[in-house]
Amino acid sequence: MAMGNKRFDYSQWGAARTYRIQSAESTKGTSPAQLLLCLIFSLALTGCGARKVRINTTTTSSKVQANSKADQNRQGKASKPPSKTIKNQFQYNPKQSTAERIAHYIEVFSPVAQKEMSEFRIPASITLAQGLLESGNGSGRLAREANNHFGIKCHKDWSGKRIYHDDDRKGECFRVYQNPFTSYRDHSLFLSRRSRYAFLFELNPTNYKAWARGLKKAGYATDPQYPQKLIRLIERYQLDRFDKKVKMKKRTSLPTVQYRPSKNYHTVQKGDTLYSIARQYEIPVKELVRINKIKNNTIYPGQELTLPQLD
Numbered sequence: 001m002a003m004g005n006k007r008f009d010y011s012q013w014g015a016a017r018t019y020r021i022q023s024a025e026s027t028k029g030t031s032p033a034q035l036l037l038c039l040i041f042s043l044a045l046t047g048c049g050a051r052k053v054r055i056n057t058t059t060t061s062s063k064v065q066a067n068s069k070a071d072q073n074r075q076g077k078a079s080k081p082p083s084k085t086i087k088n089q090f091q092y093n094p095k096q097s098t099a100e101r102i103a104h105y106i107e108v109f110s111p112v113a114q115k116e117m118s119e120f121r122i123p124a125s126i127t128l129a130q131g132l133l134e135s136g137n138g139s140g141r142l143a144r145e146a147n148n149h150f151g152i153k154c155h156k157d158w159s160g161k162r163i164y165h166d167d168d169r170k171g172e173c174f175r176v177y178q179n180p181f182t183s184y185r186d187h188s189l190f191l192s193r194r195s196r197y198a199f200l201f202e203l204n205p206t207n208y209k210a211w212a213r214g215l216k217k218a219g220y221a222t223d224p225q226y227p228q229k230l231i232r233l234i235e236r237y238q239l240d241r242f243d244k245k246v247k248m249k250k251r252t253s254l255p256t257v258q259y260r261p262s263k264n265y266h267t268v269q270k271g272d273t274l275y276s277i278a279r280q281y282e283i284p285v286k287e288l289v290r291i292n293k294i295k296n297n298t299i300y301p302g303q304e305l306t307l308p309q310l311d
Contacts, residue, residue, distance in 0.1 A: 090180055092144050101137045102237065110242050112184050117246045120188040121201060124246060125208045125239035126215070127187065129230040141165060147177040150187045155282060168222060168276035196284050206243045208234050219285050222275040268303040281307055 090108040093101070109131060113124035134151040135143035142148040146163040154162055154173035161176035177183040191197045200214045212227040212234075223229070234240055266277055274297055278285040287308045289297065299305070 090138055092138055094139075098137065101139065102132065105132060105138050106237060106239070109180070109184070110239075112181055114242055114246050116184055116188045117205065117243065118248050120192050121205045121248055122188055122191060123205050123208050123211050123240075124242040125234045126211045126230065127184065128239045128242065129208075129212075129233040130187070130215075131184070132233055133229055142174055143180070146174060147180050147183050148174055149180055149183045150190075152183075152186060152190055153279065155280070168273060168279070169271045194282055196282065205248060206240070208240055208243065219275070219278050219283075222273075222279070264307050266305045266307055268299050268301055268305060270301045272299065272301075274299060277305065283308055 090105060093104075096104065106128060109128060110124065113127040113131070116122055116127055117124040131149045134140075135149040138144075138149070142151060142163065142165055146161075148163070151167070152175050153167075154175055158173075158175055162173050163176050164171045165174050166172065167174075175183075175186065177186065191200070196218045197214075197220075200211060200218065203210045203214065209227075209231055212230040215221065215230070216224075216226045220226070266281065268277075274285050274288060274294070278288050288294075288305065291308050292305050
């Protein structure tokens with residue numbers, strides 16, 4: 001029904017009327033005694049002063065949150081969130097592009113390289129460049145399966161786990177590390193405890209070019225382009241910026257060699273080269289050539305080479 005611009009809805013009236021009729025019908029057949037009891041019960045509730053209960057949701061929520069945090073703290077000792085270093089641990093991702101992998105590698109290992117520089121005075125830029133080059137940006141087999149980021153071989157003084165990989169010769173022995181960070185520390189120890197690298201520690205720690213050339217001179221790698229490759233990596237990705245942010249500890253003593261060959265000769269095997277023998281025994285190639293009076297860098301299977309005893 002319309003009255004002017006207003007409309008009235010009688011549906012609610014009908015519903016109310018229906019409810020009253022149903023209520024009236026429901027009271028039919030109820031005895032006076034029952035009605036009296038209901039009335040007394042209602043008056044008793046009213047007389048007791050029933051109060052409205054107010055639920056403080058804010059307080060309850062804060063208590064729940066507090067209890068939740070307490071539970072987390074109790075359980076946290078067994079499941080603490082990983083530290084920043086472990087959280088950022090490098091993991092090989094085949095879906096990453098080369099540029100993405102290199103950026104991620106530098107992000108993860110630059111603080112590690114800086115820590116090593118602080119303690120051992122090895123340029124962080126050199127350490128990072130060697131890690132990138134030797135590990136194939138972290139994608140090489142030795143890096144993935146052995147956490148070996150610097151291609152360090154077993155040598156005679158290694159008593160840890162081993163992995164065999166083709167390098168200068170087929171099936172050469174390489175060191176296996178618990179994680180990449182122990183590989184970085186072993187790299188620092190490897191350089192700082194061997195006399196053939198001692199002259200490097202007399203160089204300016206920020207002179208990455210001199211270090212790159214010095215590593216090749218000491219026989220770290222057989223690749224004649226090794227220094228140039230390190231320098232290109234450092235300059236392309238500006239790795240030398242990490243050298244400038246390190247406060248180095250005062251050096252107390254010169255590096256000392258850790259390994260001394262148990263015998264003073266080596267019998268040349270098929271596939272041996274002067275470089276591979278020098279790396280195996282951690283001796284300079286020039287010293288090996290000089291002491292054995294080798295001409296034109298030529299050796300042959302069965303030849304016995306005298307090994308210099310380094311202090």
